[in-house]
Amino acid sequence: MYQIDFNHPVHVYFVGIGGISMSGLAQILASEGFTVSGSDRSESAITKELEESGIRVFIGQRAENISDDIDLAVFTAAIHPDNPEYIAVQQKGIPSLNRAELLGQLMKNYRNPVAVSGTHGKTTTTSMLSEILLAADADPTLSIGGVLQDIGGNVRIGKSSCFVAEACEYTNSFLHMFPGIGIILNIEEDHLDFFKDLEDIRHSFRRFARLIPADGLLIINAGIDNWEEIARELPCRVVTFSLEEGADYYPSDIRFDEWGHPSFTLHGPAVYGGEIRISLRVPGLHNVGNALAAVAAADRLGISREDSAKGLYAFTGTDRRFQYMGVKNGFTIIDDYAHHPTEIEATLRAAKACPHDRIICVFQPHTYSRTKSLLQGFAQALSHADIVILTDIYAARETDTLGISSQTLQEEIQKLGHDCLYFPSFSEIENYLLSNCRNNDLVITMGAGNVCEIGKNLLS
Numbered sequence: 001m002y003q004i005d006f007n008h009p010v011h012v013y014f015v016g017i018g019g020i021s022m023s024g025l026a027q028i029l030a031s032e033g034f035t036v037s038g039s040d041r042s043e044s045a046i047t048k049e050l051e052e053s054g055i056r057v058f059i060g061q062r063a064e065n066i067s068d069d070i071d072l073a074v075f076t077a078a079i080h081p082d083n084p085e086y087i088a089v090q091q092k093g094i095p096s097l098n099r100a101e102l103l104g105q106l107m108k109n110y111r112n113p114v115a116v117s118g119t120h121g122k123t124t125t126t127s128m129l130s131e132i133l134l135a136a137d138a139d140p141t142l143s144i145g146g147v148l149q150d151i152g153g154n155v156r157i158g159k160s161s162c163f164v165a166e167a168c169e170y171t172n173s174f175l176h177m178f179p180g181i182g183i184i185l186n187i188e189e190d191h192l193d194f195f196k197d198l199e200d201i202r203h204s205f206r207r208f209a210r211l212i213p214a215d216g217l218l219i220i221n222a223g224i225d226n227w228e229e230i231a232r233e234l235p236c237r238v239v240t241f242s243l244e245e246g247a248d249y250y251p252s253d254i255r256f257d258e259w260g261h262p263s264f265t266l267h268g269p270a271v272y273g274g275e276i277r278i279s280l281r282v283p284g285l286h287n288v289g290n291a292l293a294a295v296a297a298a299d300r301l302g303i304s305r306e307d308s309a310k311g312l313y314a315f316t317g318t319d320r321r322f323q324y325m326g327v328k329n330g331f332t333i334i335d336d337y338a339h340h341p342t343e344i345e346a347t348l349r350a351a352k353a354c355p356h357d358r359i360i361c362v363f364q365p366h367t368y369s370r371t372k373s374l375l376q377g378f379a380q381a382l383s384h385a386d387i388v389i390l391t392d393i394y395a396a397r398e399t400d401t402l403g404i405s406s407q408t409l410q411e412e413i414q415k416l417g418h419d420c421l422y423f424p425s426f427s428e429i430e431n432y433l434l435s436n437c438r439n440n441d442l443v444i445t446m447g448a449g450n451v452c453e454i455g456k457n458l459l460s
Contacts, residue, residue, distance in 0.1 A: 002072055002095040004105040006032050011069055013094075014038030015085045016076035017057060018047045024143050024155035025074070025102055030055055031157040038074075039065050039085060049153075063088040070094055074102050077171060078397065100173035103143065103165060107178040110141065111161035114297055115177045117208055118185025118221075119201075120343050121290050122166045124282070125185060127318045128294035129164055130156070132311030136303045140164055146318035146337070162301060167208065169201065170194060174208050181300055182212045183293050184220045184230065190340055193369035193398065205230055212236040219296045221289065222247040239269070241292040243285070249292045251278075254285070260353025262288050266295060266305070273305035282317045284350030322347060325455040330439035332356075333455040339366040339448035341377030347446065348384035356442035361385035362429060362454060364447030365393040365406060372404040379412035385444075388413055388420040389429055394449030426454050433458065 014026050017038030023046045030036040030053065039058040040047055047057045058065045066073070066088035073089045073096040080086070089096055097105065107113040116126045123146040130148060133140040139158040143165040147154055167174035167182070170191045187205050188198070195201045206229070209218050214235035220227050222240035231238045241249035251264035260283035266276050278295075280287055295308045317323060325333040338347045344363070351359050363382060365371040371378065371393055382388045390406040406422050413420035423429045433443060433454075445451045 001101065002097055002105075004029075004072075004102065004109070006109045009033040009035070010071035011035040011037070012072045012074060013066065013070045014074045015061065015079050015083070015089075016040060017050060017055075018042070018044050019076055019099075020046065020147075020154050021103075021143070021145065022074070022076055022099055023047075023050055024153075025099065025106065026050065026055060027053065027155050028106060028141065028143070028157055037070075061085045066092060066094070068092065072097065074099060077173075100168075100171075100176045103173075104176035104178055107163060107165070110163035112163070112181070112301060113177075113179055114162070114164045114181040114183070114301075115167035115174065115179035115208075116164070116183045116185070116293075117167040117169060117174050117205065118183070119169070119188040119190050120340060120346075121185045121286065122168070123318055123337075124287065124321055125183065125290040125293050126164060126166050128291055128312060128315050129297050131315040132294060132298045132303055132308045133162060133164070133301070135311035135314060136298075136307035138162055138301070138303065144318065146320060148318050149316075150314070169204055169208070172204055172207075175204065175211070177208075177211060179212055180216045181297050182209060182216070182218050183297060184209065184218070184224070185290065185293060186221055186342075187224050187230070188340070188342055189374065190370065192373040193367065202230065209234055217297075217300050219293055221293070223289075239296055241289065241296055243289055249296050251288050251292065254288060256353055258355065259283060260350050264288055266292070268295065268299065268305075272299040276305045276309050278309050279313050280315070281313060282315065283322055283353060284346055286346040286350075320452060322350060325445075326459045328458045329434065329437065331433075331437040331441035331443055333458060334442065334444045335452045335455050336444055336446045337448055338446050339370070341374055341381040344378070344381040344446065345384060347444065348381070351442055351444060352384070354442060355440065357438070357440040358386040358442070359384075360387045360389065360433070360437065360441055360443045362389045362391070362433075362443065362445045362451060364391040364445075364449045364451035365409060366448040367396050367398050368393055368400055368402045368404050369398060371406075371409060372402045375404075375409060375412055378409055379416055382413055382420075383416050383418045386419070388418065389432065390420065390422045391426065391429065391447075391451060392424055394447060394451075396449070426457065429454055430457055
């Protein structure tokens with residue numbers, strides 16, 4: 001495999017440079033003196049920002065974009081062998097890496113790399129740890145799967161030895177990483193278009209844990225079923241966190257304010273400091289667990305508990321994670337990225353702690369395979385809303401070959417005795433909300449696709 005060396009910068013070409021992760025990696029290499037260029041299918045705010053920073057971006061992917069001076073090509077998972085730039089790279093014999101392989105190569109150039117994994121909560125926990133490191137003036141390099149307003153994007157380029165990144169399990173991408181500190185937040189069924197079953201997923205997380213060297217640290221949720229199997233016989237140190245007493249890190253005296261923001265007393269190994277009161281400005285009990293994992297990593301990096309508390313209080317969320325959008329005709333609009341039953345239930349439980357008369361959830365199912373494999377879980381989770389409105393399934397990388405639709409999910413929700421509507425277009429949903437929402441309703445647009453456009457359209 002091609003090895004990235006910060007001491008020998010070369011010309012790197014990104015095929016699909018407009019993606020949030022790819023653009024971030026491109027900026028990191030550019031900051032280290034690499035010549036960076038790339039292409040994307042269409043112009044976007046991200047491609048414009050890259051061009052403004054001096055990176056050459058081709059709009060449209062063509063074979064002639066692949067010049068002879070390119071030393072390395074990087075591809076997203078969405079690039080297929082029939083892509084003209086992919087073909088040109090192969091014909092010219094240019095070395096290549098995929099996005100996950102490049103991220104792993106970058107990690108090797110930092111003394112303190114942290115990889116945050118788990119079925120849910122990666123972006124939030126990565127952002128929490130990022131805010132802690134910023135509060136401590138640790139000058140980290142950050143690669144986040146969402147936009148963190150305090151850094152003005154999803155990437156921050158620092159000069160210290162600390163590099164924090166998300167580690168996604170899909171297609172086993174995280175197995176290309178080289179973490180010094182690895183976090184496993186949770187392990188549940190998801191991405192069953194790639195994994196065979198839950199045991200297959202657990203096997204991959206076990207392989208991820210084994211990547212951590214003997215002088216490293218695994219931070220794992222003790223609430224994971226049989227977590228000991230994942231951590232068994234690892235050469236590195238293992239610490240646990242849990243919402244229940246008995247783990248290395250746990251909370252007590254959890255309280256919630258009027259918007260569902262939790263505060264709690266953190267208990268952890270005394271060697272890193274005493275008990276401390278933590279106050280969060282993001283809602284939901286699940287974020288207490290995310291905060292515990294972030295503090296455990298910060299402890300290992302030498303950050304004081306006081307700076308951890310300060311950083312966590314500074315964190316007000318990332319884009320599309322229970323994001324306040326605005327008020328229209330007296331009803332409040334929130335947007336959230338939840339696209340798995342566990343995430344949906346956590347978000348709706350958090351919403352119940354906020355001032356509201358009714359919770360109206362506009363849900364966009366994400367991929368046919370996920371909708372089919374987790375159908376009953378989706379129906380149960382969405383039933384926590386007073387009214388559910390479904391859009392068509394967001395296909396993403398898939399085509400409809402499974403005989404599943406939003407109407408199938410609608411029927412399952414209605415069988416549970418809950419109100420559920422389906423509209424084939426966003427405009428119909430927007431018209432329904434404008435006609436039927438009333439003062440103090442809480443409307444949550446939810447999903448990993450483009451459902452956020454509904455809130456934006458209403459507010460504009």
